[in-house]
Amino acid sequence: MSAFELWAATPTPFRPDESLAAEVVPAQAAHLVELGLDGAFVGGTTGESMALTVDERAELIGAWAEHRGDHLLLGAHVGDLSVVDARRLARHAADAGVDLIAAVAPFYGEPPSVTAIVDYLAEIASAAPDVPLCYYHIPSMTGLRAAPSAVVEQAAARVPSLRAVKFTDGDLLEFIRTREAADGVRVYFGKDELLPAGVACGATGAIGSLYNVLAPVAREVRSRILAGEVESALALHRPFRQIAAVADRWGSIPVVKELINRFGPDAGSARVPWGRLGPDALAAVDALVKELDTAAS
DSSP states (O other): OOSSEEEEEOOOOBOTTSOBOGGGHHHHHHHHHHHTOSEEEESSTTTTGGGSOHHHHHHHHHHHHHHSTTSOEEEEEOOOSSHHHHHHHHHHHHHHTOSEEEEOOOOSSSOOOHHHHHHHHHHHHHHSTTSOEEEEEOHHHHOOOOOHHHHHHHHHHHOTTEEEEEEOSSOHHHHHHHHTSSTTOEEEEOOGGGHHHHHHTTOOEEEETTHHHHHHHHHHHHHHHHTTOHHHHHHHHHHHHHHHHHHHHHOHHHHHHHHHHHHSSOOOOOOTTTOOOOHHHHHHHHHHHHHHHHHHO
């Protein structure tokens, strides 16, 4: 395993009728190994978890556990508004042999307090106490602004299995605070389009969707930042920022999924509410593909 752990947040494969296509998972896993990834993070935002049934999420976790091989760590997002379902998924993931379970905080209704978030994480962790837990902070999707550093600081004393945070936010000061909040908790940087800044702020690992395509480029970007070659690193990193611009315009989940499909196993279109891309959005993705062919090779 590399000193800088790089995980791909994987898309969930669907057939043309939008049913789960678990038969695509072996090819997805082989693709990640070929790219030199350390881990697969399944059923998260890129994986459209909130558009899947609990049974589908469990089947997806099982397929990845069966087919990941000997070279990939496996993380499964199990967070759900129903803590009963989240605990069920956590137990299922533990029985399947995953290396990490992750959960976003409850995100519907009144914003939960830090204590309420920790209570929720403790409930999930108790269903799989022997599996490391990752708190998934992604305010752009959840709308929650509770400081992850405060969550980690409080959870460190109450949730023994807390070992990681997936920090998908551009607040670099809070990223540093979260890294310093507790010993033994690894904070994975999740904002692919800010990877150079994350590395400069001490990131020792990253989890993101664009590593399904640009993992080798990301490792080189990190090397150049650590070597002090900032301008060179930013130039190499430019495709990440171009993708982010297109995703911001046309929708991050469908754009990124379509892009990943062009460079790896076809996982189908995104489900409702994101859905298929229209002609203008597809043309924008086509333009990205032309620019990325060289970078991704």
